[in-house]
Amino acid sequence: xxxQDQAPQEPGGPSLAAQEVLRAEHISKRYGAVTALRDVNxxxxxxEVLGLIGDNGAGKSTLLKIICGFQQPDxxxxxxxGQQVTLKxxxxxxxxxxxxxxxxxxxxxELSVYHNMFLNRELTSGLLLSNGQMRRIARDxxxxxxxxxxxxxxxxxxxxxxxxxxxxxxxxVFTNAKVLLLDxxxxxxxxxxxxxxxDLVQDLKHRGDVSVIIIAHNYAQVLxxxxxxxxxxxxxxAVDKYARDTSAEELTEIVVEEYRKALAExxxxxx
Amino acid sequence: xxxxxxxxxxxxxxxxxxxxTAGGGGAGDALMDxxxxxxxxxxxxxxxxxxxxxxxxxLTHTSTxxxxxxxxxxxxxxxxxxxxxxxxxxxxxxxxxxxxxVGFIYTFAPFVMFFAIQDYHVPALLAxxxxxxxxxxxxxxxxxxxxxxxxxxxxxxxxxxYVLYGLALTLSHAQPSPAPPSALSAGKWxxxxxxxxxxxxxxxxxxxxxxxxxxxxRSRWGLHTIxxxxxQLAAREAGINVGRIKYGNFMITGFMGAFVxxxxxxxxxxxxxxxxGYPPMFYAVIAAVIGGTAMLGGSGTxxxxxxxxxxxxxxxxxxxxxGVSANPLPIIFGGAILVAMIANVxxxxxxxxxxxx
Numbered sequence: 325x326x327x328q329d330q331a332p333q334e335p336g337g338p339s340l341a342a343q344e345v346l347r348a349e350h351i352s353k354r355y356g357a358v359t360a361l362r363d364v365n366x367x368x369x370x371x372e373v374l375g376l377i378g379d380n381g382a383g384k385s386t387l388l389k390i391i392c393g394f395q396q397p398d399x400x401x402x403x404x405x406g407q408q409v410t411l412k413x414x415x416x417x418x419x420x421x422x423x424x425x426x427x428x429x430x431x432x433x434e435l436s437v438y439h440n441m442f443l444n445r446e447l448t449s450g451l452l453l454s455n456g457q458m459r460r461i462a463r464d465x466x467x468x469x470x471x472x473x474x475x476x477x478x479x480x481x482x483x484x485x486x487x488x489x490x491x492x493x494x495x496x497v498f499t500n501a502k503v504l505l506l507d508x509x510x511x512x513x514x515x516x517x518x519x520x521x522x523d524l525v526q527d528l529k530h531r532g533d534v535s536v537i538i539i540a541h542n543y544a545q546v547l548x549x550x551x552x553x554x555x556x557x558x559x560x561x562a563v564d565k566y567a568r569d570t571s572a573e574e575l576t577e578i579v580v581e582e583y584r585k586a587l588a589e590x591x592x593x594x595x
Numbered sequence: 596x597x598x599x600x601x602x603x604x605x606x607x608x609x610x611x612x613x614x615x616t617a618g619g620g621g622a623g624d625a626l627m628d629x630x631x632x633x634x635x636x637x638x639x640x641x642x643x644x645x646x647x648x649x650x651x652x653x654l655t656h657t658s659t660x661x662x663x664x665x666x667x668x669x670x671x672x673x674x675x676x677x678x679x680x681x682x683x684x685x686x687x688x689x690x691x692x693x694x695x696x697v698g699f700i701y702t703f704a705p706f707v708m709f710f711a712i713q714d715y716h717v718p719a720l721l722a723x724x725x726x727x728x729x730x731x732x733x734x735x736x737x738x739x740x741x742x743x744x745x746x747x748x749x750x751x752x753x754x755x756x757y758v759l760y761g762l763a764l765t766l767s768h769a770q771p772s773p774a775p776p777s778a779l780s781a782g783k784w785x786x787x788x789x790x791x792x793x794x795x796x797x798x799x800x801x802x803x804x805x806x807x808x809x810x811x812x813r814s815r816w817g818l819h820t821i822x823x824x825x826x827q828l829a830a831r832e833a834g835i836n837v838g839r840i841k842y843g844n845f846m847i848t849g850f851m852g853a854f855v856x857x858x859x860x861x862x863x864x865x866x867x868x869x870x871x872g873y874p875p876m877f878y879a880v881i882a883a884v885i886g887g888t889a890m891l892g893g894s895g896t897x898x899x900x901x902x903x904x905x906x907x908x909x910x911x912x913x914x915x916x917x918g919v920s921a922n923p924l925p926i927i928f929g930g931a932i933l934v935a936m937i938a939n940v941x942x943x944x945x946x947x948x949x950x951x952x
Binding site: 414415418430431432433434435439443444446448451452453455 | 814821
């Protein structure tokens with residue numbers, strides 16, 4: 325892939341390494357005979373929003389699982405703030421500041437918004453929960469992040485998909501995530517809901533203390549909020565471009581072209 | 596969504612009752628108001644039933660029902676075991692488990708106390724605590740087989756229940772014995788007939804229910820129990836030690852079974868291998884369910900189960916006073932479970948309809 329050579333240069337950053345919060349080097353992963361990832365290199369700068377796109381089966385989910393600690397790569401290494409890390413589990417990754425938000429899996433429907441925000445980090449006085457204090461802090465935090473819900477006291481079951489997603493993101497930020505992985509945050513979401521999540525990501529970007537990787541297959545939406553996009557094809561990074569230097573049309577064209585080429589090859593091979 | 600919107604037992608205010616849309620009939624509004632009240636306080640339904648039953652028997656059979664003897668029968672003897680075992684079952688049901696063996700922990704624990712005193716000359720008070728400890732250990736075994744070895748608790752506890760029953764039968768040669776006299780005096784505080792200790796069982800039930808109600812709604816333990824039942828994967832992802840909570844709830848339930856078993860042995864002055872068994876366990880599960888605990892986990896209330904135990908005990912006691920044979924009682928109990936469950940499901944459906952109208 326020639327596009328790989330066009331990996332953009334950091335525009336005038338004095339110290340490249342200092343800005344880098346996460347780097348994955350030479351990551352490979354196989355499942356039996358299937359190579360899911362082949363020598364993948366990605367980097368994420370502080371306060372950056374990186375879009376990880378690609379067709380189904382391109383290796384997005386595998387890469388996500390490796391970065392969030394759910395799986396270990398066969399080879400390659402991860403660096404967090406320049407330090408090599410071996411992620412033993414999702415909980416371990418979270419303790420280091422890498423947090424993944426899965427669609428609709430993260431919250432307890434039966435619990436209130438504020439109990440979800442504080443899940444397993446509850447404030448207590450003695451043996452009892454400090455509900456009033458948690459309620460107040462959750463309300464302030466959500467308001468500060470621009471997440472609008474009727475009340476922090478309602479069970480999350482009564483909220484919409486977009487609101488639940490927003491709360492999951494807000495919780496991750498609230499628990500001091502440095503790197504936030506959003507897995508298909510816009511799937512199964514209405515236009516307004518999707519816009520709400522995109523606004524939330526914009527907000528995070530402006531706050532600058534969180535770096536985000538968004539996994540998605542809707543190129544147009546991703547380009548709205550991303551600083552940079554990486555396109556995965558057949559387990560390799562095929563494109564690494566700044567969002568302003570590319571377009572949904574271009575990315576779609578690359579994927580379609582790849583598909584035509586593969587089809588022609590197969591046709592050729594069969595003949 | 597309909598099940599998920601039930602919020603009973605949570606320390607937060609559930610969403611405001613659904614607003615009927617304009618043009619709805621007055622009868623519809625009134626219905627939605629009632630549904631709203633019932634939805635807001637899930638113990639309301641069972642509380643109304645309990646009070647109605649007490650009033651019915653109290654007003655129609657005043658001379659026999661409203662007496663100290665009957666109050667002790669009702670509160671200390673009939674209700675106490677159901678209410679105390681139900682504490683454990685509520686916690687287990689909320690986190691997605693069940694203990695069918697607790698009635699046999701009830702059977703077995705007094706034998707540990709009995710043989711500790713008779714054969715090993717352990718001081719009576721210590722022997723009572725050994726009996727209670729038996730329940731905790733049995734609960735740990737249930738937790739080990741269920742959580743660590745991965746057998747569904749429904750199966751685990753059928754197995755451990757039979758083992759405990761068999762142990763009690765074997766050790767006693769299937770013969771009941773009077774409780775050791777030293778245990779009777781050392782265990783007065785658990786409740787023995789005659790004033791004032793005959794009230795102790797009821798007092799214990801109230802104290803334990805209030806204590807564990809607080810644990811469920813105001814402590815991290817309770818919150819994590821609910822979280823596990825609601826979404827075990829998310830709870831684990833958040834770093835909650837799911838196994839520890841489940842082990843703990845099995846051990847609490849085992850303790851409750853042993854407490855009730857030792858108490859009953861002292862109160863009746865009879866250590867009997869055929870005491871306990873399935874009836875007190877099933878009554879406790881019924882009390883939990885009619886009190887608003889979801890069989891599928893995620894929500895439930897100990898106060899509701901206490902009221903459920905009150906309903907079951909009042910029915911048992913009332914039938915006795917009416918002079919009706921005990922034979923039709925299972926019909927009433929079965930009917931009560933069905934009515935309670937149908938009401939729960941239908942109320943949730945009505946609420947959902949009100950929201951989406």
